[in-house]
Amino acid sequence: MTTTRLAAVADGFGRDVEQNLAQIATYVEAARAQDVALLAFPEACLGGYLSVLGSGRDGTHADAPEDLPPAMDLDGPELRRVAEVAGDMTVVVGLCEADGTARYNSAAAVTGDGVVGVHRKVHQPLGEGLYYDAGEELLAFDSPVGRxxxxxxxxxxxxxxxxxLALDDARVIACISAWPASRTAGAGDVADDRWTHRFNLFDSARALENQVVWLATNQTGTFGSLRFVGNAKVVGPGGDVLDTTGTGPGMALASLDLDDVLGTARRSMFHLRDRRPDLYRAGELVGGARA
Structure with a gap:
């Protein structure tokens, strides 16, 4: 039996990149002491997220952010420093990726050998597209912990x-977030917030329907007008939460035999195998009606 230790971080990360890198190094050191092979950090853990999000249906911001996240190259000094501390661990970080004049809200998987996988955020909420370009690909990749x-x-x-990603043979999916509480009907206790409920529901649903191991990370605390809901977690392929940080900062950790847990989940009812794509209608809904 081969056991893999996976961990997901919840914490606050702002504009101070040096402080961000120090936080990352501290978590990596703690994770290495527990033999963690894959450690995922929140969205925008390098340089911070946007300080406001618009609430209008027209996709505009009611207020402009005071400043924007610093743009970074994938082969730049920030990710090189992440690689230095990562060593034989796979570390997932979030950053504002520069590609010429384009800027992407990206996740990068990094080892001591450098960047092994990148995802540019495809879906953009509440005016985020005013500041980032949208990604155009959903692809899995090979890593030291597998696909x-x-x-x-x-x-x-x-x-x-x-x-x-699951159809591209991903067995583990890390979804990094800067997921805030509701700004229009927020709860006094962020644990009771309706957006916290949605965050947690999506994590279990995505793991279960694809029968994958799911890592969810998130920012905590506040940044500008946003209050983040935390709840980093590791979710098994049955949708069961194996460990969670709750709303506070910390590291959720689980040890899994990936071959065994995925094989058991998929043995009798394998959702990907039992799909009927020939019956799934294509097309977009426009104004509530199918185009």
């Missing part, structure tokens, strides 16, 4: 995104 995929925050609300 895996990455998603960023709002991507998890779309079943097709995780399904595309």
């Amino acid at each position: 895996m995929g990455l998603l960023v925050c709002y991507d998890k609300a779309f079943p097709e995104a995780a399904r595309a």
Whole structure:
């Protein structure tokens, strides 16, 4: 039996990149002491997220952010420093990725050898597209822990995104987030917030429907006008939460024999095998009606 230790982080990460890198190094050190092979950090853990999100249906911001996340190259000094501390561990971080004049809200999987996988956030909520370009691919990749995929925050609300990765043979999916509490009908206790409920529901649903191991990370605390809901977790392929940080900062950790747990989940009812794509109608809904 081969056991793999997987961990997901919840914590606050702001604009101070040096502080971000120090936080990452501290968590990596703690994870290495527990033989963690895959450690995932929140969306925008390098340089912070947007300080506001618009609430209008027209996709605009009511307020402009005071400042924007710093743009970073995938071969730049920030990810090189992550690689230095990662060593033989696979570490997933979030950053504003620069590609020429384009800027992407990206997740990068990094080992001591460098970047092994990148995902550019495809789905953009509440005016985020004013500041980031949208990604155009949903692809899995090979890593030291096996075939895996990455998603960023709002991507998890779309079943097709995780399904595309599962159909590309991802066995582990890490979805990194800066998921806030509701700004229009928020609860006094973030644990009771309706957006916290949605965050947790999506995690279990995406793991179960694709029968994959799911890592969810999130920011905590506040940044600008946003209050984040935390709840980093590791979810098994049956949708069961194996460990969670709750709303506070920390590291959720689980030890799994990936071959065994995935084989058991898929042995009798294998959702990917039992699909009927010939019956699934294609097309887009426009104004509530199918185009």
